[in-house]
Amino acid sequence: MSLLVTCPNCGPREVQELRCAGESTRRPQSTPTQRELNDYLYVRDNEWGVHREWWFCRVCEEWFLAERHTYTNEVSRTWHPEPA
Amino acid sequence: MTRLDPHPGELIDRSTELTFTFDGKPVGAFAGDTIGSALYASGRRTFSRSFKYHRPRGLQCCSGHCANCQMTVDGQPNVRVCVTPVREGAVVIGQNYRGSLDRDLMRVTDKLGGPFTPPGFYYKTFIRPRKLWPLYEKVLRGVAGLGKLDPNGARGGRVEVVHEHAEVVVIGGGESGLEAAIAAAARGDRVIVVDEGPAVGGALLADREGHARAAELRQRADEAGVEVLAPAIAIGLFEEGFVPVAHGDTLVKIRASRVVVAAGAMEQPLVFPGNDLVGVMLADGVRRLVNLWSIKPAERAFVVAADDRGLGAAADLEAAGIDVVGVLDLRQGQPPNIEARGRRSRVEAFAVNGQVTHCDLVVMSGSPQPNYKLLAQAGARVVYDESRGVFVPTDLPPNVEAVGAAAGDVGEPAVPSPVLGHQGDKCFVCFCEDQTTKDLKYAIAEGFDSIELSKRYTTVTMGPCQGRLCHVNSIRVYAKTTGLDENTIGTTTARPPHTPVTLGLLAGRPQEPVKRTSLHHRHEELGGTMMWTGAWKRPHSYGPDPGAEAKHVHDAVGLIDVSTLGKLLLTGPEAGAFLDRVYPNRFSDLKVGRIRYGVLTGDAGRIMDDGTVARLGDETFYVTTTSTGADAVYQWFTWWNAVWFMDVRFVQLTGGVSAINVAGPKARELMARVSADDFSNEGIAYLDARHVRVAGVPCLALRIGFVGELGYELHFPSPHAEHVWDTLLEQGADLGAAPFGLEPQRILRLEKGHVIVSQDTDSESNLLEAAMPWIVKNDKEFEWVGKWATQQVADRGLRWMLVGFESPSGVVPVEGAQVVVRGVSSGRVTSVRHSDALGKVIGLAIVPSELAAEGARFLVQVDGRAVAMRVHLGPFFDPAGERLKA
Numbered sequence: 001m002s003l004l005v006t007c008p009n010c011g012p013r014e015v016q017e018l019r020c021a022g023e024s025t026r027r028p029q030s031t032p033t034q035r036e037l038n039d040y041l042y043v044r045d046n047e048w049g050v051h052r053e054w055w056f057c058r059v060c061e062e063w064f065l066a067e068r069h070t071y072t073n074e075v076s077r078t079w080h081p082e083p084a
Numbered sequence: 085m086t087r088l089d090p091h092p093g094e095l096i097d098r099s100t101e102l103t104f105t106f107d108g109k110p111v112g113a114f115a116g117d118t119i120g121s122a123l124y125a126s127g128r129r130t131f132s133r134s135f136k137y138h139r140p141r142g143l144q145c146c147s148g149h150c151a152n153c154q155m156t157v158d159g160q161p162n163v164r165v166c167v168t169p170v171r172e173g174a175v176v177i178g179q180n181y182r183g184s185l186d187r188d189l190m191r192v193t194d195k196l197g198g199p200f201t202p203p204g205f206y207y208k209t210f211i212r213p214r215k216l217w218p219l220y221e222k223v224l225r226g227v228a229g230l231g232k233l234d235p236n237g238a239r240g241g242r243v244e245v246v247h248e249h250a251e252v253v254v255i256g257g258g259e260s261g262l263e264a265a266i267a268a269a270a271r272g273d274r275v276i277v278v279d280e281g282p283a284v285g286g287a288l289l290a291d292r293e294g295h296a297r298a299a300e301l302r303q304r305a306d307e308a309g310v311e312v313l314a315p316a317i318a319i320g321l322f323e324e325g326f327v328p329v330a331h332g333d334t335l336v337k338i339r340a341s342r343v344v345v346a347a348g349a350m351e352q353p354l355v356f357p358g359n360d361l362v363g364v365m366l367a368d369g370v371r372r373l374v375n376l377w378s379i380k381p382a383e384r385a386f387v388v389a390a391d392d393r394g395l396g397a398a399a400d401l402e403a404a405g406i407d408v409v410g411v412l413d414l415r416q417g418q419p420p421n422i423e424a425r426g427r428r429s430r431v432e433a434f435a436v437n438g439q440v441t442h443c444d445l446v447v448m449s450g451s452p453q454p455n456y457k458l459l460a461q462a463g464a465r466v467v468y469d470e471s472r473g474v475f476v477p478t479d480l481p482p483n484v485e486a487v488g489a490a491a492g493d494v495g496e497p498a499v500p501s502p503v504l505g506h507q508g509d510k511c512f513v514c515f516c517e518d519q520t521t522k523d524l525k526y527a528i529a530e531g532f533d534s535i536e537l538s539k540r541y542t543t544v545t546m547g548p549c550q551g552r553l554c555h556v557n558s559i560r561v562y563a564k565t566t567g568l569d570e571n572t573i574g575t576t577t578a579r580p581p582h583t584p585v586t587l588g589l590l591a592g593r594p595q596e597p598v599k600r601t602s603l604h605h606r607h608e609e610l611g612g613t614m615m616w617t618g619a620w621k622r623p624h625s626y627g628p629d630p631g632a633e634a635k636h637v638h639d640a641v642g643l644i645d646v647s648t649l650g651k652l653l654l655t656g657p658e659a660g661a662f663l664d665r666v667y668p669n670r671f672s673d674l675k676v677g678r679i680r681y682g683v684l685t686g687d688a689g690r691i692m693d694d695g696t697v698a699r700l701g702d703e704t705f706y707v708t709t710t711s712t713g714a715d716a717v718y719q720w721f722t723w724w725n726a727v728w729f730m731d732v733r734f735v736q737l738t739g740g741v742s743a744i745n746v747a748g749p750k751a752r753e754l755m756a757r758v759s760a761d762d763f764s765n766e767g768i769a770y771l772d773a774r775h776v777r778v779a780g781v782p783c784l785a786l787r788i789g790f791v792g793e794l795g796y797e798l799h800f801p802s803p804h805a806e807h808v809w810d811t812l813l814e815q816g817a818d819l820g821a822a823p824f825g826l827e828p829q830r831i832l833r834l835e836k837g838h839v840i841v842s843q844d845t846d847s848e849s850n851l852l853e854a855a856m857p858w859i860v861k862n863d864k865e866f867e868w869v870g871k872w873a874t875q876q877v878a879d880r881g882l883r884w885m886l887v888g889f890e891s892p893s894g895v896v897p898v899e900g901a902q903v904v905v906r907g908v909s910s911g912r913v914t915s916v917r918h919s920d921a922l923g924k925v926i927g928l929a930i931v932p933s934e935l936a937a938e939g940a941r942f943l944v945q946v947d948g949r950a951v952a953m954r955v956h957l958g959p960f961f962d963p964a965g966e967r968l969k970a
Contacts, residue, residue, distance in 0.1 A: 002326040004339075014339070021723065027687070030867070037872050041688050054726075056719055061736070063719075063726040073323045083729040 003073040007057040008064050008080050021054040024065065050076065086125060088378040088404050093295030095282060095376045096121075104174040107185070113170040118282065120146065120153050120166030121377035123176075129362050129430065131155070131165070133180045135230065135547065136201060136518035137194035137510075140186075140429040142362035144515070144553075145351060146369035148280055148317075151516045151548035154230060155179060161231025162548065162584065167315060169282060179231040190227070203519070203527045203542040230548075244334045245592045250274040250311075253327050253340035255318045255458060258286020260488025261346030262301040262310075268344075269308035276338060277305070278329050279314040282376075286348050287393075287489075290371040292400045320580035321345070321462035325483055335589050342483050345459055349489040350552045352450030354388060355502035355521060355561065358424030358509040359448065363431035367397040367449035374404045381406070382445030386434040388412040388422060391497035394449035401447070410434065410441045415498040423508055451497030453556050455490045460578035468570040473499030475556065475575065502561050513561055514554035516547020524561045535562060539576050548584055551576070601647040602742050602805035610823055617826065618712035620648045625825035631920040634828035637793055638921050640820030641748035643812055644829055646797065647805065650695070650714025651741050652707040652721070656732035659705050663697060666724060666869050668851060668860045674699045679771045679786055682707075683841075683859055684717065689850045689873025693717050694841045698773035698786055706773070706784065706799075710841055714738040724869070742805040746812060747795030747832075749970065754816040755796060761785075763796065770969045779804075779811035789968040791832035792961055831917045834926055835961035837888045844886060844914040844928050850877050853884045853933070884911060885936035888960060889953040891916075891925035895946055897953075902945040903931050913944055919960065926960050929953070 004012045023044045028036055045051070048071055055066050055078070066078040090098065100115035106123060113122030120143060123131070130140040131153045141152040148167035156177045157163040165176065178185035193201065210220040252268040254261045257279030269275045277284060284302060288294030305312070316331035325340040351366040353359055363382070367389065373379045384407045387398045398408050412422070424446050425433040433442045456477040460466050465479040469492070476492035486492075503511055504521055511521045519542050532538045535558070544558045545551035555575065562573050599620045607614065612623030623645070625633055636642055654662065660672035667682045674680055676699050684692045693713035698706045709717040718736050725732060746754060755763040761776040768774045768787050776785045776798075783800040800808060813821055830840070839845065845854055851874055852860070860874060891897070896916055903911035916927030935942050938957050943950035962968065 002322040002324075004324045019719070027727075028867075028872075031875075032872055034876060037687075037876070041873075054723065056723070061718070061722070063723055081726050 003068075003075065005055060005066060005068075005075050006078050007055075007060065007062075008078055009060040009062060010057055013057065013059065017058055019056040019058065021056060021063075024052045024054055046070070086127070086380055088374070088380050091292075091375070091378060093289070093292065093298075093375050094378045095289075096378065102170050102172045104170055104172065104176060106176045107178060111176075115170075116282070117170045117377060118166055119155070119157065119168050119170055119174065119176055120164075121373065121379060122170055123165065124373060124381070125377065125379050130185055132178065133185065133188050133190070134360070134518050135180070135516060138181065138188045138190040138192075139194050139360060139510075139518070140188075140362050141360060141515070143365060143373070144353070144369055145366050146372040147351075149350060149549055149552045151230075154548065156231050159234065160586070161233060167280065167282065169315075203523050203532075204530070242333065243589050243591070243593055246334055246336045248276060248336055248338045250276045250338060250340045252276075252342045252344060253278065253325070253338050254344045254346055255321075255327065256286060256346035256348055256455075256488075256490065257281070257284030257312060257314060258346060258348050258488060259288055259297070259301065260490075260493075261286065261344065261348075262305050264344045264346060264485075264487050265310045266301075266304050266308045268342075269305070269310045274311070275309075276311045276313060276340070278316050278318050278327070278338075279312065280317045282315055284312055284314055287368065289376055290368040291396060292371070292375045292403055295375075317583045317585075318458060319582055319585050321458045321481075321484070321582075322580075323481075330583070330585050330589055333589070335592060342485070345455075345484065345486045345490050346488050347455035347458060347490040349452035349494050350455045350457075351393075351452055352556055353512075353515075353553055354390070354422075354448045354450045354500050355511060355513055355557050356422045356424065357503065357506050357511045358426055358431070360510070360512045360515055361424050361426040361431040361446075362429055363426070363444055364424050364446040364448060367393045367447050370445070370447050371397050371400050374400055374406075380404065382443070383407060384409045384443040385445040385447055386410045386412075386441055386443040387447040387449075388414070388434070389447070389449040390414040390451045390500045391449055391495055393452065394447060397447050397449070406445075409443050410436075412436060414500050418498070418501055420503075421506065422503060423506070426509070450500050450557070452489070452494045454486075454492050454494055455552075456486075457550070457552065457578055458582050459484065459486055459490070460575065461580055461582055466575050470570070472496060475570075500560075502557060502564060504561070504564060513557050514542075514544040514547060516549050516554070517543045519544045519554075519558075521561050524558060525565050528562070528565050533566060535559060535573050536576055538562070545576060550583065551578075599648070601645055602802045603645045603647065603744075603809055606806060606809055607645065607823070607825075612823070612825060615826065617648065620711055622648060622711075623823070623825040625827045626823050630825065630827040631831065631918060633822075633824045634831040635920040636820065636822055637748045637791060637824055637828065637832055639748070640822070641746065641750040641754050641816055642791075642822055642824040642828075643809065644745045644747070644791075644824050644826075645743075645809070646745050647742040647802070648711035649738075649743055650707075650709030650711070650717055651737040651743070651799065652709070652714075652718060653735040653737055654705040654707060654721075654732055655703055655735075656730070657703055658730040659703055659732045660699075661866075662721075662725065662728070662730045662732045663705060663707075664864050664868065665728070665866050666721065667697070668868055668870060668874065670861045670864060671697055671699070671705065676701055677773055679773050679788060681859070683851060683856060684720065685851060685870030685874070687869055687873060689870045689877060690847055691841055691845045691849045691851065691854060692720070694839070696786065696788055698784075700773065700775075700784070708786075713841075740802055741799050742802040742808075743797055743799045744805075744809060744812065745791070745795055745797045747789075747791045747793045749794060749967070750816070750819045750821075751794050751796060754812065754819055754821055757815040758811055765969070768796070770965075779808050781808055783808075789836070789965070790838055791829055792836040792838075792959070793832075793967055794970050795968075830915070831919060834915055834917050834928065835919050835921060836959045837928070839886070839928070840915070849886070849930075850874060852877050853882055853930075854886045855936075882933040884930050885933045886914070886928060886930050887936050888956040888958070889913075889927050889929050889942075890956055890960075891927070891951070892954055893951060894925055895951045896925050897927070897944045897946045897951065903929055904943045904945055904950055905932060905935075909945075922960055926956075927953075931955070 096114040096116040144152045153166045181188035251273035254265045285298030288298040327338045329336040459477040464477040607623040615624040663671035679698045683694045695708040781804040783798045786797040901913040902909045911930040940955040
């Protein structure tokens, strides 16, 4: 990958300055079945299209979320998460 | 040397002579020559042997596109010598032959050729009998590939990586590229031009009359402040204007707001029998020889062309005094049969419908194709312009433009028809892979009727030229054979790299960033043998006997630099609650001034890291991690809190805080000499954390016992590290205070059965099977990270267990040695050492859980035999922990 990703703090950065931690996931709220746990741990959509992903900026050392198109690598939006 | 009289456009400097060797013999050259031009000038005509048939091949394109001139230069194989400038003393050798370049024994494959080497021959032939595959493999490996790398040879030259940022990058420094660059620079933009030629000018340089215009453009570009990288090749074009460029031994990574592709045209060969004979060249290839390097390429030339550049070549050849004995302009009609004839693989005649003209050079020029390769790789669509027979790029990616010939401006060439169903010599479509029209028709007949399938089956376009000279012709052969039109057949997917590139260049400059602690030079002064641990350099030991160094800690007092430990400060009202969530055990109930061991797992239940957690205040916790885990744990904690938003802050202290562990029965006596604080059991008990002053320096003292002796881990600001270290050694001299390294520490912790995460655990290890069930506290209100997976391990039952063992026979297995149960590999030894203190060999191993019983025996594979080991549960040394708590 050679894209630029805009850290909400640091602006556009080379992808090497960041760490992509993959699709954002939803942790089960209560004790999951084995299948539910496996889905949460290992199964990712990885679909053609826009994904919501976690990124870590090695410059400011903060996490942020990004919407990235898995085919074009276009990052349409990045933002710091807000409390639910 | 056979050179023409000097003329104004030539690149050579006749006043500067250089010498290199080819196959051991000296070759003269002028400054400005390429290795290829100098060899040609010296009379060499055969430059390589073809991939499969070992046919002699000579210069064809003289522009670095074809593979005909690949040689090994200074140990690096597959260098295109036609574009490689001569270096004084360079060592050049030919490749892909048995014998010599001029007499290659493997040529026999061409003579036997035909029936034995159609596409798919290898797949079909060498599959049975299966038993013979090892023999087949040995033979085939010997003949496969081009060039040789010396596996024992030193790594090639040092490579560098440079990052550049520009408003505009122009790929191709020909006429239209330079005009675009000058226009952009005039607007004040930073502009970089990347050109693969020896000098910018592109096709102008090949033209005998073009040098004045090229010089004028060069000067204007210079004045406008245009930066030029040449000879340099853009190896790909990626999203958001990212263009990596191979520039000699440097990989230049350019990030530009706009990319202008002005890559010009790719000359195309014509498809006729004998089109690969030595002496059959592309029009601009010949023109470069004549105009750039003033070489007389032949006595009698025949020109066959579908466009103007063929005629331009004829004119240039005549101007240089070469006899042009015939010109066939395909725009005025295409004879059904054209053929080059040769003797000993050198062209000696050209025949048109059987009418033979003798010549020693055939100049061919098919319809030139816009050089769309880079654009196609970047995502542009390529469509066929039927009237002109050229593929033109459209739908360019954002912020990418194409100009000049690359955009389709290649004039009005004829659409040359490949010669099919001929007699006579082979008729090549793909020179790199030795694929003929016959091979392609054979593949179609076998059912490989899509161009993508045919590509994979025949390997057409997959050779070093990456389709530059064969892509379009293979589509034409397809069209003619199947009756489909070119747009229906389509083009094959273009992928990076756009041009062959060495792995070394992609790997970049070898970088081993080293982290050193504040005490690094002290360790060196004390004779420490430094070793890598992750990115850190740490002392392995300070003398020849790590065992004695460990024993000394039991007998007196030792110091070890543990500054590499990850150190995080967590503050906030919910810091304790946060730790309860990420650790299996509980920290919210930890009393201020107390320490608890913690192990981190993910939700998959696998052990990630471990360390100690000290509570320094109601809302303040000091967390240590393993030496390699500092960044990962920081990211892990902050990631969870980016979800949870608990009221807790995280400070990474690893680099700013140094730490020294003072351990041994005399540690307390030593501390009393360097500190006014109370280091007794009343002042600081086992697993207490206290703020103290040591040698005047404010320290956090953690009383923990990784090495199994009374010990104080002192954490303090890094600038004081030498002062604290020196004071401890000086004041403890008569107590025997001495440094100990990582290896003695490994012995000491093993005596206690203490685990090193990622040494004694792996990516499959969980808390229960790593023998830490006591750490799991499931009565917390929150579902701690890893709880569910750990519970599932408990539910399914334990399969493995990490246990201690002794080697009764004294045999020392290697770490990683297999545990064998009933002849089956069942676990492994994770750590093993000889303990001087215990006088025996001890270790840790992962064994089947049923063997996790005191005294159980199991076998370990040692040098091909099974050696019995005896399980020991719990610490080997000081099992009651009396020394820790002394």
